[in-house]
Amino acid sequence: MKKILILITAVIIASCSDNLENLNKNIKDPSSVPGESLFTNAQKSLVDQIVTPNVNNNNTKLWAQYLQETTYLNESNYNQIGRKIPDNHWSVLYKNVLKDLDESSKIISATTYPLQTDKDTKANKLQVIEILTVYTYSILVETFGNIPYNDALDIDNLLPVYDDGETVYKDLINRLSTTIDALDTSKGSFGAADNIYGGNVSSWKKFAASLKLRMGILLSDTDNSFAKTAVEQAVTSGVFTSRADNANFKYLSASPNVNPIHDNLVLSGRNDFVAAATIIKMMNLLNDPRRPLYFKITPTTGTYVGGNIGEASDFNTHSHVSDYVEAAATPGVILDYAEVEFLLAEAAARNFAVGGSVKSHYDTAIIESIESWGGTNADAITYLAQPTVDYDTVITNSTASTPWKEAIGNQKWIALFNRGLEAYTSIRLLDYPTLAIPADPVSGFPYRYLYPSAEQTLNGTNWTTASTAIGGDLPETKLFWDLN
Incomplete structure (x- = not known):
């Protein structure tokens, strides 16, 4: 009888212990986060950083001279240090985007899905993650130069080595090529967890090809042969052919999921920005619709x-x-059809085999830009007919050393309005438009972001090596692809 009582008591104690442990569990803080949720978070963090005009995170709308500050003028005058802007840009892309994408990939790879539909989408999910990973690294190279790459996401390595920017960039393009081939357009991917394409794999394939086109063009001056191959392969794979292909992140009308521009210009209650004179003067001169x-x-x-x-x-x-x-709820654009047509115009000007003439792509790009913003086709045709816009006339009258760069550079810059990072990159590659010199600049034009101050103090040896390799950790240092 005593044995029975002891056994019953033990069972009761064990049962109570289990119940107490369950009560102590925080069900709102799960120990395992689904890979799909990490992907969604990474995607939003990425687009927020690309879109935001917040002076603590992204100054490129000021540097591209689309916007001008009203009161606090440091950033308009090229001060990167006061608000640790490079540190924030670096941190968001490495920690909030790349690390989440990396963890998402690991979790999805290790997950055994019970439903066949989920099993069918698993491979495509991993490829979509790869595309956004490449996109994110490309921004880091385009803004800093040499960056941690091979060592970047190893949490046990606190002193990552910086890899050569050109080598990284070419490897990223090769990774895109592999991904484009691996995507299975007969199956889905992330579905509703994807706020850009809703899991549409055909759209992601076009995005990957268009990104490869953009990245290939960027290497045109430094390695024309490699660039030519990448660009022509991208076009063969199938780049954007209409605005239906645009990579638009879907924001909502309610905080916290609103467009960061709305957050900074409306919800903040602040009046920090107005239009910049540079873009207003050019659009006034051209009677831009x-x-x-x-x-x-x-x-x-x-x-x-x-x-x-x-x-x-x-x-x-x-x-x-x-x-x-x-x-x-205005979408956050990270790549669109108008930009692709300008890139094809650049490719044609460089005698790459992309089909169509420079003028045909130039005209299509301008028409698409005007119509996609809400203008009419008649507006676009009238605009193109002006001698100051017509491609052939602009080329004939140009005194630039490379006339097509002036023609495409000016119009591409206007079309990229509100997309500071890509406009900033285009300006550095094409050297147009001619920007105003700020009233009180702390440096020359910032051809790159400075490396984060934290890297100088915590990863000093590798920072010194990288700084020396690129020609100095200075804002005026041109990156490997910016030769002119």
Whole structure:
């Protein structure tokens, strides 16, 4: 009888112990996060960083001279250090994006899915992660130069070595080629967890090819043969052919999932930005039909007025961005059809075999830009007919050493409005448009982001080696692909 009582007591104690342990579990903080959730978080962190005008994170809309600050002028005058902007850019892309993508890939790879539909999408999910990984690394190379790559995501390695930027960039292009071939368009991928394409694999394949086109063009001056092969392969794989292909991240109308521009320009209650004089002057000169689509007129003058670069600009007497630009649910664009057509125009100008003439791609790019922003085809045709816009006339009248760079560079820059990072890259590659010198610059034009200050103190030896290799950790140091 005693044995029975002891056994019953032991069972009760064990049962109570299990119940207590279950009560101590925080069900709102799961020990294992699904790979799909990590992918969604990484995707949003990536697009937020690309889109935001927040001066603590991304100054490229100021450097591309689309916007001008009203009161706090450090960033317009090329000060990268005051707010640790390079540190924040680096941290978001490595920690919030690449690390989450890496963990997402590991978890999905290790997951045994019970449903056949999930089994069928597993391989494509891993390839989509790879595409966004390549995209993210490409931004890091384009903004810093040499970066940690092979050692980057090893959490046990606190002193990652920096890899040569050109070597990394070419490897990224090769990774894209492998991914394009591996995608299975007969099956799905992330579905609703993907806020860009909703899991559509055909769209991701076009995006990968278009990204390869963009990256190949960037290498045209430094390794024309490699660039030519990459660009022609990309076109063969199938790049964007309409705005339906655009890579638009879907924001919502309610915080915290609104477009970061709305967050910074509306929800903040601050009046920190107005239109920059550089873009307003060019659009006024060209009688550009996109002016009311990009900006608002100033009520006091009934005209479009931009703030002088690097100078305090009264919020009430200068143009603001349009309602559409600052709306909560305006999509975050990371690659679009108009840009692809400009890239094809550049490729044709370099005599790459992409089909079509420079002018045909140039015209298509401008028409697409105007129409996608809400202008009409008639607006676009009238605009193109102007001698200051017509490709052949601009080339004939140009005094530039490479006339096509001036023609494409100016129009591509206008079309890339509100996309600071890509405009910043285009300006450095094509050397157009001619930008204004800020009122009180702390450096020359920033051809690159400085390495984070944390790298100098915590990874000093590798930082020193990388800085020496690129020609100095200076804003004026041109990166390997920026030769002219």
